Amino acid sequence: MIQLFHVSKYYDRRLALSDITLEIEKGEFVLLMGPSGAGKSTLLKLLIGAERPEEGQILVQGRSLSKLRPSEIPLLRRKVGVVLQDFRLLPKKTIFDNVSLPLLVQGASTGEIRRKVTEALRAVGLDHKKDLFPPGLSTGEQQRICIARAIVNGPIVLLADEPTGNLDPELTSEIIELFKSINARGTTVIVATHDPNVLAQVNRRVITLDHGKVVSHEQVCS
Amino acid sequence: MRRLMYLLREALANVLTNRTTTMVAVATTAFTFACVGVFLLLYVNLRAMALSLEQDIQVIVYLQDDVTGQARAEIEQQLKADRAIASLAFVSKEQALADFQVQFPAESHLLQGLGQNPLPASFVVTLAAESRSSDAMRRWADRAQLIPGVGQVQYNQAWVEALAGIVKYIEVAAIIVGVILSAASVTIIANTIRLALYSRREEIEILGLIGASTAFIRVPYLLEGAALGLLGSALSLVILKAGFELFRHEIRSASRFLGVDALLTFFPFEMCLVLVLVGLFLGCAGSFLSLLRFGEGRA
Numbered sequence: 221m222i223q224l225f226h227v228s229k230y231y232d233r234r235l236a237l238s239d240i241t242l243e244i245e246k247g248e249f250v251l252l253m254g255p256s257g258a259g260k261s262t263l264l265k266l267l268i269g270a271e272r273p274e275e276g277q278i279l280v281q282g283r284s285l286s287k288l289r290p291s292e293i294p295l296l297r298r299k300v301g302v303v304l305q306d307f308r309l310l311p312k313k314t315i316f317d318n319v320s321l322p323l324l325v326q327g328a329s330t331g332e333i334r335r336k337v338t339e340a341l342r343a344v345g346l347d348h349k350k351d352l353f354p355p356g357l358s359t360g361e362q363q364r365i366c367i368a369r370a371i372v373n374g375p376i377v378l379l380a381d382e383p384t385g386n387l388d389p390e391l392t393s394e395i396i397e398l399f400k401s402i403n404a405r406g407t408t409v410i411v412a413t414h415d416p417n418v419l420a421q422v423n424r425r426v427i428t429l430d431h432g433k434v435v436s437h438e439q440v441c442s
Numbered sequence: 443m444r445r446l447m448y449l450l451r452e453a454l455a456n457v458l459t460n461r462t463t464t465m466v467a468v469a470t471t472a473f474t475f476a477c478v479g480v481f482l483l484l485y486v487n488l489r490a491m492a493l494s495l496e497q498d499i500q501v502i503v504y505l506q507d508d509v510t511g512q513a514r515a516e517i518e519q520q521l522k523a524d525r526a527i528a529s530l531a532f533v534s535k536e537q538a539l540a541d542f543q544v545q546f547p548a549e550s551h552l553l554q555g556l557g558q559n560p561l562p563a564s565f566v567v568t569l570a571a572e573s574r575s576s577d578a579m580r581r582w583a584d585r586a587q588l589i590p591g592v593g594q595v596q597y598n599q600a601w602v603e604a605l606a607g608i609v610k611y612i613e614v615a616a617i618i619v620g621v622i623l624s625a626a627s628v629t630i631i632a633n634t635i636r637l638a639l640y641s642r643r644e645e646i647e648i649l650g651l652i653g654a655s656t657a658f659i660r661v662p663y664l665l666e667g668a669a670l671g672l673l674g675s676a677l678s679l680v681i682l683k684a685g686f687e688l689f690r691h692e693i694r695s696a697s698r699f700l701g702v703d704a705l706l707t708f709f710p711f712e713m714c715l716v717l718v719l720v721g722l723f724l725g726c727a728g729s730f731l732s733l734l735r736f737g738e739g740r741a
Binding site: 268270291295296297310321322324326327329330 | 444445448455644645647648649650651652653654655656658
């Protein structure tokens with residue numbers, strides 16, 4: 221479903237990713253491991269069209285991202301859910317409004333929005349907090365809202381960039397379990413992290429990056 | 443529908459979030475539009491006055507003293523056939539003398555001393571509406587001068603041309619001031635929108651991440667700009683109307699300008715509507731400039 225062929229990316233002549241070739245199948249759970257600055261976030265940015273590679277090709281569902289017109293990038297992003305370390309929730313909007321945003325931008329009807337937002341909030345166990353505002357929630361709850369927003373429109377792939385960076389080990393486990401359950405429903409999940417606690421809990425495919433290169437590629441059997 | 447409501451709500455939220463900036467922007471825009479409006483109002487009134495004066499201006503075609511009755515009839519025939527003429531009246535030498543004695547009784551003895559009537563017969567010509575501009579009037583007078591038997595053609599040339607000149611200057615000034623102040627309004631609105639974009643940059647980033655189109659992100663800011671422009675121009679009309687009424691009241695109180703107040707007119711409703719729409723358009727242009735300059739809302 222996602223294929224990278226000899227992808228390289230530079231920032232002001234500084235190499236961020238070098239000659240990356242890999243393939244991720246539909247329904248996989250992939251961990252992108254590596255220290256800070258290894259190129260994990262750059263790789264995720266390439267997958268949502270926020271950055272373009274200087275060399276190589278990226279295909280998502282057979283479509284080359286380098287051939288996408290700027291007006292087609294929003295359409296790609298509607299198929300990809302994104303979870304970030306700093307949540308990026310809108311503090312002045314209710315939980316319901318935050319989660320409904322991806323549906324709203326697609327022009328979903330009021331009934332569809334209500335149904336899907338309720339489902340997504342139920343999936344993360346926070347449907348009873350839909351009328352609250354993000355600052356009134358705990359850190360773990362905010363991250364779960366962020367996940368609900370990422371899955372509300374049924375994306376084909378969920379990208380998470382250091383999703384447990386701000387969480388303690390107990391909350392980390394909760395979030396990882398949530399990712400596993402989302403993956404079990406058929407969504408491809410790619411989690412970029414440097415947290416060894418995550419690795420310990422996810423016995424799946426692990427791609428390790430360092431200095432922009434893939435240094436190891438393991439398939440861990442669960 | 444929900445999407446439209448969201449866009450409108452966001453535009454309103456933008457306005458409310460930066461309340462002080464918005465109010466300052468509306469007030470400044472209103473003031474700049476009002477400055478342009480003063481010139482426009484001056485132009486509209488002077489133009490109306492010029493048109494009204496042009497209607498009153500008559501051209502006098504004096505005949506040579508030796509013109510026979512038949513020649514006079516031929517001249518009259520020729521003038522009547524002229525499409526540039528709306529109406530024509532013949533004033534005989536005797537009539538001219540009688541008119542002079544009525545208008546200037548104190549000076550009538552001067553003419554009696556001459557023995558014979560020195561005043562020439564004439565045709566008093568009122569030109570058709572399309573021939574009343576100073577240029578058309580001059581061209582017609584030059585042509586009439588060439589008719590055999592015509593001595594002299596006179597009209598209040600200096601008045602007509604001076605007024606046309608003033609109207610032209612005001613027109614040019616209104617265009618220059620209008621362009622400069624419109625650019626100023628666009629800049630003010632652009633800066634207000636830039637502040638709104640800056641304060642909501644995180645939200646814009648999130649919208650981009652979740653797949654919002656450029657149009658979806660930009661529309662609330664364009665609406666905000668349009669609202670600022672619309673409010674600014676509407677407020678400027680209120681200020682202008684108040685100023686206009688005050689001025690008219692002062693003119694009415696001053697006895698030496700008796701009747702002048704009745705000649706003064708404010709913008710007609712259609713023009714007010716056009717001015718408000720121009721404000722709305724300039725507001726949109728300001729927003730658009732800000733969005734383009736900062737590249738916000740681009741995927």
